[in-house]
Amino acid sequence: MTAPESTASVGTSSPATIIEFDNVSKVYDVDGEGRKALDGVTLAIHEGDIYGIIGLSGAGKSTLVRTINGIESVSGGSVRVEGKEIGELRPKELRGLRTRIGMIFQNFNLMPSRTVAGNVEFPLRNSGLSKQERAQRVAELLDLVELSEHSDKFPAELSGGQKQRVAIARALANNPDILLSDEATSALDPLTTEAILALLKNLQAKLGITIVVIAHQMQVIKEICNRVAVLEHGTVVEENDVYSVFANPQADLTKQFIANTSALGQGENTATELASDETLIKMQYVDQNVSESLISTASRQFDVDIDIRFAEVSQIGSRPLGGIIAVIKGSAETREKVIGYFRSRSVNVEVLEASRA
Amino acid sequence: MNFLSTLFPDVSVRMDEFYDCTVETLIMVGIVGLVSFVLSLVFAVILTTTKPGGLSENTAVYQFFDKLINLFRSIPFIILATTMIPFTRIVMGTAIGLKGAIFPLIVGITPFFSRQMESALLGVDPGLVEAAVSMGLSKPQIVWRVYLRESIAQIAKVTSITIVNLLSMTAVIGVVGGGGLGDFAIRYGFQRYMIDASIAVVLVYLVFIYIAETAGKLVIARTSH
Numbered sequence: 001m002t003a004p005e006s007t008a009s010v011g012t013s014s015p016a017t018i019i020e021f022d023n024v025s026k027v028y029d030v031d032g033e034g035r036k037a038l039d040g041v042t043l044a045i046h047e048g049d050i051y052g053i054i055g056l057s058g059a060g061k062s063t064l065v066r067t068i069n070g071i072e073s074v075s076g077g078s079v080r081v082e083g084k085e086i087g088e089l090r091p092k093e094l095r096g097l098r099t100r101i102g103m104i105f106q107n108f109n110l111m112p113s114r115t116v117a118g119n120v121e122f123p124l125r126n127s128g129l130s131k132q133e134r135a136q137r138v139a140e141l142l143d144l145v146e147l148s149e150h151s152d153k154f155p156a157e158l159s160g161g162q163k164q165r166v167a168i169a170r171a172l173a174n175n176p177d178i179l180l181s182d183e184a185t186s187a188l189d190p191l192t193t194e195a196i197l198a199l200l201k202n203l204q205a206k207l208g209i210t211i212v213v214i215a216h217q218m219q220v221i222k223e224i225c226n227r228v229a230v231l232e233h234g235t236v237v238e239e240n241d242v243y244s245v246f247a248n249p250q251a252d253l254t255k256q257f258i259a260n261t262s263a264l265g266q267g268e269n270t271a272t273e274l275a276s277d278e279t280l281i282k283m284q285y286v287d288q289n290v291s292e293s294l295i296s297t298a299s300r301q302f303d304v305d306i307d308i309r310f311a312e313v314s315q316i317g318s319r320p321l322g323g324i325i326a327v328i329k330g331s332a333e334t335r336e337k338v339i340g341y342f343r344s345r346s347v348n349v350e351v352l353e354a355s356r357a
Numbered sequence: 358m359n360f361l362s363t364l365f366p367d368v369s370v371r372m373d374e375f376y377d378c379t380v381e382t383l384i385m386v387g388i389v390g391l392v393s394f395v396l397s398l399v400f401a402v403i404l405t406t407t408k409p410g411g412l413s414e415n416t417a418v419y420q421f422f423d424k425l426i427n428l429f430r431s432i433p434f435i436i437l438a439t440t441m442i443p444f445t446r447i448v449m450g451t452a453i454g455l456k457g458a459i460f461p462l463i464v465g466i467t468p469f470f471s472r473q474m475e476s477a478l479l480g481v482d483p484g485l486v487e488a489a490v491s492m493g494l495s496k497p498q499i500v501w502r503v504y505l506r507e508s509i510a511q512i513a514k515v516t517s518i519t520i521v522n523l524l525s526m527t528a529v530i531g532v533v534g535g536g537g538l539g540d541f542a543i544r545y546g547f548q549r550y551m552i553d554a555s556i557a558v559v560l561v562y563l564v565f566i567y568i569a570e571t572a573g574k575l576v577i578a579r580t581s582h
Contacts, residue, residue, distance in 0.1 A: 069491055071487065071490055071491060094493075095493040095494070095495060096493065097493070098490075098491060098492060098493035099492065099493040101491070103488070103491040103492075105484060105487075105488065107482075107484050109482070109484040109485055109487065109488035111485060111503070111506070111507060112507065112582060113506055113507050113509065113580065113582060122489075122492070122502070123492040123493070123494075125502075126493065126494065126498075154582035155582075156582055157582075170492075174492075180491075
């Protein structure tokens with residue numbers, strides 16, 4: 001982690017805020033009518049974060065991220081990057097700042113007329129480096145994304161994953177402090193997505209840069225982010241560290257996103273018809289020491305049948321998050337007790353379906 | 358030569374004149390093409406950057422050039438060429454011959470060429486422009502390194518289309534005393550019923566058009582990846 005800037009974080013051990021949104025709003029003029037793309041967004045992104053911004057299409061994710069490098073202006077509120085108010089920068093200062101904020105895109109946006117090396121060199125032409133120094137930097141960058149042997153190819157000759165690697169190398173050319181990723185894996189197949197996400201995570205660890213990731217899939221957030229903001233109709237409906245969001249989602253939209261990600265979510269829908277003395281529950285356990293043994297303990301202690309329908313453990317960051325869908329069979333009173341017991345052991349229990357008996 | 362003089366009896370006795378007319382047409386296409394290429398590129402860049410959502414959005418400038426080009430494009434060339442005769446005299450000193458032909462040809466072809474160029478530049482993926490903006494490039498750099506550089510193949514294509522159009526305009530200008538092969542075809546082929554003169558002119562035009570299209574295709578092939 002780099003030394004904190006003299007501002008915000010004096011006297012604290014947490015990393016400095018690098019990007020700060022303060023009550024940001026953006027209104028577009030659509031056929032004479034104002035449409036709010038962003039509405040009162042307040043967020044802080046810290047140095048070294050891999051910060052996820054998730055939402056459905058049209059939620060304002062892309063607009064929000066583009067206010068960081070001033071491609072989009074704001075209608076209200078303020079965006080500060082490295083302590084500088086974006087709206088107050090003169091054009092030249094803004095261009096200077098942009099060289100220190102790399103950006104990658106869903107469609108890669110590589111220049112088709114230039115080779116791989118030419119594309120990576122492209123942002124270096126304003127850097128004041130000599131031709132030789134530029135060539136050396138290009139070689140370093142291509143080595144970093146493991147594409148050295150493709151340097152003379154044209155983008156059209158590359159696969160999607162390779163194109164995104166070139167784009168990442170290009171975005172890192174001027175040693176940026178911040179990397180913006182706009183749906184960078186949305187056009188890629190699952191395997192390539194994994195590889196690109198791993199590369200981003202790696203680069204963050206190696207270079208200590210701050211990465212802002214836009215995604216519409218929770219999988220991406222789960223894979224690499226440490227914090228996430230959920231955006232709906234231009235407002236932040238939930239913001240927390242990724243583990244907490246997965247373990248205990250608050251907003252309905254977040255719950256939907258998570259349900260779509262995990263097989264556990266799908267499992268809820270596949271439940272069979274319940275008998276009159278059965279309750280279908282979803283359990284989520286956060287702590288490592290809690291596990292399925294809890295179920296057999298409960299089963300013995302309360303003399304009920306607990307039938308596991310589905311179980312999974314997912315890894316978020318370095319911590320596991322477990323989930324079980326099970327049916328409890330017993331009297332209404334006992335079932336209540338079992339659920340109470342689970343809750344007392346800090347297992348998050350959600351009753352999906354209960355018989356009325 | 359005997360063979361040619363049997364096929365084209367009226368042309369072969371005027372070989373020197375035919376040759377001069379061919380050169381005149383080439384000069385017309387060369388000068389007009391070059392001047393108009395530069396002008397059209399400038400107009401196309403202005404249109405592309407000032408249009409709504411463009412790099413330097415400016416509705417007033419955009420509307421002015423957009424309407425101006427439409428106005429000149431809607432005038433049939435033969436009417437434009439004759440109406441312009443007084444202006445041509447002021448600008449070029451004469452309204453006839455090679456010198457008199459160049460000015461009306463530039464005014465006639467540039468609106469068409471500009472629209473063609475504009476469509477070439479509009480073919481550049483807006484994502485590339487956004488990427489360049491995000492890297493901190495200035496507007497002139499984006500025009501040069503993205504808009505123009507990435508549309509070379511398209512520019513070559515529209516240029517060869519425009520040259521073919523320009524060739525037929527050079528024939529029309531011959532009607533109003535502009536010289537060149539058009540003039541030759543009118544004077545001998547049309548007015549004196551020497552059908553072989555018309556055919557010879559058509560054949561030369563065919564060669565010119567073939568060259569223009571082949572050159573265009575070569576540039577496209579070399580710049581597309």
